[in-house]
Amino acid sequence: MSSPRPGGRPGDDPAAGPLWSEPGTLLEHVAVAVLGIDEDGRICYWGPGAQRLFGHGASDVLSRPAAVLFPAAPLDGAGAAERLAERGRTLGYWRARVPTLHRDGRVFDCGFRVFPVTGAGGRSVILGLASESAGLDRVKTNLAFLDALFATCPIGLVMLDEDLRYVHLNQALADMDGTPIEDHIGRTTAEFMITSDGGDFQRMLRAVADEGRPVVSALVVLRTPGRPDREQVRSVSLFPLSRAVGTRAGVGGLLVDVTDREQALVEAAAGRQRLALLDRAAARIGTTLDVNVTARELVGTVVPEFCDASVVEVVEWKDEREVFDPESVLLTRRIAAGTCLPPPAPELVGGLERVTYPPGSTIHQALTTGRPVCVPVNADFMTRTVIHQARARLLVDSGLTSLLIAPLIARGTVQGITMFGRSGSRPDFTAEDLSLAGELASRAALCLDNARLYSRVQDIALTLQRALLPTALASGPAVRVAHRYLPGSQATEVGGDWYDVIDLPGGPVALLVGDVMGHGVPAAAAMGRLRITAKALARQNLAPDSLLEELDACAQDSGIAYATCLYIRYDPVTGLARIANAGHLPPLLRRANGTVESVDEVLGVPLGVGGVPFRTTEIELHDGDTLALYTDGLVEARGIDIDAGIAALRTLLEGASGTLEETADGVLARLLPEPPTDDAVIVLARIRREGLGGAPA
Numbered sequence: 001m002s003s004p005r006p007g008g009r010p011g012d013d014p015a016a017g018p019l020w021s022e023p024g025t026l027l028e029h030v031a032v033a034v035l036g037i038d039e040d041g042r043i044c045y046w047g048p049g050a051q052r053l054f055g056h057g058a059s060d061v062l063s064r065p066a067a068v069l070f071p072a073a074p075l076d077g078a079g080a081a082e083r084l085a086e087r088g089r090t091l092g093y094w095r096a097r098v099p100t101l102h103r104d105g106r107v108f109d110c111g112f113r114v115f116p117v118t119g120a121g122g123r124s125v126i127l128g129l130a131s132e133s134a135g136l137d138r139v140k141t142n143l144a145f146l147d148a149l150f151a152t153c154p155i156g157l158v159m160l161d162e163d164l165r166y167v168h169l170n171q172a173l174a175d176m177d178g179t180p181i182e183d184h185i186g187r188t189t190a191e192f193m194i195t196s197d198g199g200d201f202q203r204m205l206r207a208v209a210d211e212g213r214p215v216v217s218a219l220v221v222l223r224t225p226g227r228p229d230r231e232q233v234r235s236v237s238l239f240p241l242s243r244a245v246g247t248r249a250g251v252g253g254l255l256v257d258v259t260d261r262e263q264a265l266v267e268a269a270a271g272r273q274r275l276a277l278l279d280r281a282a283a284r285i286g287t288t289l290d291v292n293v294t295a296r297e298l299v300g301t302v303v304p305e306f307c308d309a310s311v312v313e314v315v316e317w318k319d320e321r322e323v324f325d326p327e328s329v330l331l332t333r334r335i336a337a338g339t340c341l342p343p344p345a346p347e348l349v350g351g352l353e354r355v356t357y358p359p360g361s362t363i364h365q366a367l368t369t370g371r372p373v374c375v376p377v378n379a380d381f382m383t384r385t386v387i388h389q390a391r392a393r394l395l396v397d398s399g400l401t402s403l404l405i406a407p408l409i410a411r412g413t414v415q416g417i418t419m420f421g422r423s424g425s426r427p428d429f430t431a432e433d434l435s436l437a438g439e440l441a442s443r444a445a446l447c448l449d450n451a452r453l454y455s456r457v458q459d460i461a462l463t464l465q466r467a468l469l470p471t472a473l474a475s476g477p478a479v480r481v482a483h484r485y486l487p488g489s490q491a492t493e494v495g496g497d498w499y500d501v502i503d504l505p506g507g508p509v510a511l512l513v514g515d516v517m518g519h520g521v522p523a524a525a526a527m528g529r530l531r532i533t534a535k536a537l538a539r540q541n542l543a544p545d546s547l548l549e550e551l552d553a554c555a556q557d558s559g560i561a562y563a564t565c566l567y568i569r570y571d572p573v574t575g576l577a578r579i580a581n582a583g584h585l586p587p588l589l590r591r592a593n594g595t596v597e598s599v600d601e602v603l604g605v606p607l608g609v610g611g612v613p614f615r616t617t618e619i620e621l622h623d624g625d626t627l628a629l630y631t632d633g634l635v636e637a638r639g640i641d642i643d644a645g646i647a648a649l650r651t652l653l654e655g656a657s658g659t660l661e662e663t664a665d666g667v668l669a670r671l672l673p674e675p676p677t678d679d680a681v682i683v684l685a686r687i688r689r690e691g692l693g694g695a696p697a
Contacts, residue, residue, distance in 0.1 A: 030139050033130040036117075037066045037085050044125060053110070053130060055103030071101045088114035088126040097133055109133035156234075156255035159241065164189050164205055164251065176234070176257050178226020195222045205238065209251050212240040219262070233262040274436045277305060281440055286447030289454040295336035298418060298444045306436070307420035309339035309400060311349050314408075314416035314448070324414045326368045330357040332416055341423060345398040352391070361385040362405055367414055372406040372437045374429045377421075399423040404433065406441035410449035418444065478572035479509045479685045482660035484668055486680045488633070496523030496563070497631045497679035498531045502538050507572060510538040511685055513629040514565035514584060514607075526560045530607070534565065544569055544580030545614040548604070552582065555608040563607040566629060570621065575689055577627075580616045582607045585632060585646070590653045592624030598646075623689040626660070628653060633680035634671055645671065660684045 033053035036045030043066050046058040054061075054069055061068060066081035080098050087094035093115045100110035113129040149170075150157055156173030160166060166184040174181045177192050184192065195201045201220050207213050215238040222232055235258045241250040285297045295312035302310050313332035315324070324330075337349035357363045362385045366373045375381050377400050386392045400421040408415035418441050422429065429437075481501050496516025504510055512534055516526045533554045537547045544567045555563055564584035570577040579587070579599055583606030590596045602617040621627075628649070635645025652670055656663040664684055672680060 030131050030135040033128075035066075035128050035130065037081065037126040037128065039124055041066055041081060041085060043068075045127070050130070053132065054100070060103075069100060071099055071107055084112060084114050084128065085126045088128075089116050089124065092116065100130070111136050156253075156257075158253045158255065160189065160205070160209075160251040160253070162209060162250055164202075164209065166192075167250065173255055176232070176255065177224045179224065192224055193220070193222045194224065195220060197221070201236075205251060208238045208240055209249055212249065214239040219258070231259075232257055233259045270432065273305075274432065277301070277436065278439060281443060285440075285444055286450070289451045291448055291451040291455065292335050294444065294447045294451050296338075298440065299336045299338040302420060302440065303338045304340040306433075307404070308341050308423045308426065309345055309349050309398070309421040310337070310419060312336040312408075312416065312418045312444070313355060315414055316354070324367055326364045327359050329359060330361070330363060330367075331355070332357070332363075339398075339421075341399055344394050345400070348391070348394040348398045348400075351394075356387055357385060358387060362403075363417055366405045366407045366417065367409075370407055370409055372404055372434045372441065374402060374404045374434060376402050402428050404429045404437050406437045408441055408445035408448060410442075410445040413449065415445050415448045415452070476503060476509065478507070478688055479511075479570065480660060480688065481686075482664040482684045484664050484680075484682050486633070486668065486672065486676050488676055488678045496527040497633065497681045498527045499629065499681050499683050500531060500535060501683070501685065502535055504538060504541060504569070506541070508541075509570045509572070509685075511568040511570070511627065511629060511683065512538070512565065513631065513681060513683055514563060514582075515631050515679075516560065517562040526558065526563065529558055530555065530560070530563060530565070534567070538567075538569075543616060544578050545616040548580050548582045548607070548614040552607045552610060552614075556610050560608045562609075565607055568627065568629075570685075570687070572687075572689060575620050575622065575687075576618055577621050578616050578618050580604070580614050582614060585630060585635070585642075588628040588630075588646075588650060588653060589619070589621075590626040590628065590656070592622060594654055596650045596653045598650075621687045621689075623687060625687045626653070627683075627685045627687070629681075629683040629685070631679065631681040633676050633678035634667075634682055637672075637677065660686055 031049055031052060033050035034045065034047035035043060035050045038044040042063055043061045044063070046056075046062055051057055056068075066085070067079050070080035084094070084096070084098070087096075093113070095111065095113045097109055097111050099107050101107055109132070111131050111133050114126055117125050117127045119125055150168065151170070153170060154172050156176050157168075157170045158166065158173055159168040165186055165188050169181055169184055171181065174184065177184070179192065189205060190202055193201065197220075201222070204215060204218065208215060215236065218236050218238075220234050220236050222234065223230070224232070235256045237254045239252050241252050281298075281301045284301050286294055287297065288294065291314070295314075298312055299310045311334055313334045316331045316333050332355045334353055334355060339345045339349050362373060362375050362381060377395060381403070382392045382395070386395060398421075401424045402422050404420040404422075406418050406420070408417060418437075420429075420437060479501070483499060483501075485497065485499070496518060497514070498516070499513040500510075502510040502512070512531075514527070514530060514534075516523045516530065518526070530551065534547065534551055537550050542550065547567055548565060551565060563582075565582045566579070566584040566587060567581075568577055568579050568587065579602060581600075581602050582604050586598050586600035586603060588596055588598055599617070599619060602615045604614045605612045630649065632642060635649055636642040637645070648671060649667065652667050653663070656666065658666070664682055667682055668680075
């Protein structure tokens with residue numbers, strides 16, 4: 001609301017609207033003129049308000065006919081002044097709206113209230129109260145609007161005095177507070193609007209009253225004495241009220257209960273957050289087939305977005321096929337943990353590797369039902385679930401106040417549990433959180449089971465491969481051998497790399513290396529078949545090309561579609577080495593003087609192709625020469641070309657100065673600083689010519 005210019009009349013302010021008002025009482029809002037008309041129709045009384053309304057000074061109108069105040073047009077067939085006086089005397093009280101003449105000549109509507117008064121000596125005077133009609137209409141309109149607003153408006157309305165006490169409020173606000181209107185009057189807002197904001201709301205009210213700063217749609221969380229169990233969210237708009245003379249301003253307010261709306265918004269936001277978390281979980285969990293990595297991915301996904309701490313534990317079965325027994329002690333191994341809380345929380349979640357849970361624990365309850373459970377961290381939980389008092393004390397001191405325990409069950413097999421913990425600074429877990437935790441646990445359990453099954457197959461394949469590879473290679477006076485085999489990392493399955501060194505009848509030595517296409521148990525089994533067959537054929541003293549032809553036929557009969565093999569037959573008497581190659585990487589020969597050359601003249605087709613004859617080449621070896629046989633896993637890696645890998649191997653062999661064992665270790669350390677993605681083999685064979693002595697190996 002705005003105020004008129006100082007000294008102006010209501011209606012002079014061009015910015016005044018339909019609810020325009022000015023400070024002060026009602027008589028200050030609507031100027032009232034007081035005048036008197038005697039029995040002769042002359043003006044006998046003239047108040048200051050009359051001078052402001054009509055423009056005449058008292059000396060100009062006293063004792064003059066009252067008709068001077070009105071234009072010449074008659075009122076109901078009589079002059080306005082005569083009519084007002086006559087009605088006042090005969091009716092005792094009369095009101096009328098009459099065109100009135102201002103001193104400056106303008107005509108305006110004026111409302112009159114006339115009634116007779118008797119003075120000394122019994123003389124009768126008609127007293128008139130006059131106000132400009134526009135001002136009266138405005139006040140009547142405003143009052144009618146305000147009466148209807150307070151009576152029927154569904155929004156809470158309030159008027160407060162300068163001390164922030166209730167002066168007026170409507171039923172809608174009383175209903176919000178749960179207290180009748182009359183119980184509010186004269187009491188302060190602090191008694192009815194109880195907030196936990198440290199006094200911010202009261203300071204905001206005071207700023208509106210003292211400084212006149214309006215507030216629009218501020219959200220306030222509060223409780224009221226009439227509804228102490230219901231926390232409300234209200235949208236509050238506040239504005240200063242007009243000042244009465246000599247007083248501070250009060251405050252007007254509109255209050256809307258938006259609790260349901262805000263709750264819906266909060267729930268919608270929480271729902272979006274849960275969906276986003278599930279989306280991130282789908283992308284982050286199970287990126288590898290490693291049980292420990294999968295568990296760490298789960299913990300990293302939920303901390304701190306969903307909870308303050310989390311652990312993943314897998315059940316340690318004595319028998320792989322054992323069924324969970326809720327009446328037995330449960331042993332678990334903690335494989336991942338994380339927290340965003342300060343000490344001692346990190347020690348609580350990460351300071352234990354193996355955990356024992358007694359029968360009847362909350363963990364047993366979750367695994368029995370197969371559904372997540374939420375429990376407070378209290379004495380009952382400690383008694384039923386936590387065995388060690390020191391761990392119980394850590395749990396209490398960690399700040400965690402509630403735990404959500406979700407079972408990890410996949411394909412009907414209990415994998416373990418995951419626990420999510422929240423501190424007192426977060427809200428308690430809800431039913432929606434239980435559902436989310438169940439979904440996260442279900443996904444994680446499936447990934448863990450996949451990793452577990454894959455690890456089992458990997459173990460079987462690796463065990464089979466190691467069983468089929470030689471445990472000790474022939475190493476006689478003619479050849480000293482160093483060999484290394486590294487299985488591929490768990491990102492890939494075990495491959496089909498194989499090698500052997502065989503003492504042949506009569507003194508020659510056979511060196512073999514090969515690779516079967518594929519991974520896993522089938523590759524390991526095919527590798528074992530080829531190795532055993534090659535060893536049997538080598539002991540028949542077959543020429544290298546003939547041996548590969550027989551091995552190729554065996555591969556075709558066994559359904560081995562693609563395999564490589566390098567076969568070298570060295571005769572220490574002649575110093576000659578005969579070499580045949582079925583699609584394998586060529587061997588490298590390091591001469592005693594340090595130069596390195598590749599023997600690649602007889603590169604043939606892989607085993608299992610059939611129909612292509614193999615050839616044999618012959619080289620002479622000298623005392624101190626070293627043959628290097630290897631597989632592609634040693635020289636080929638992601639982002640590294642195989643030719644570059646072979647060149648790097650040549651460089652390492654040229655610079656080798658130690659023993660064969662040291663050279664083999666150095667090659668692996670330089671070429672495979674990280675676990676290989678594929679199987680890798682290197683066999684180093686140093687030549688010693690029979691009867692020539694030679695350098696030590």
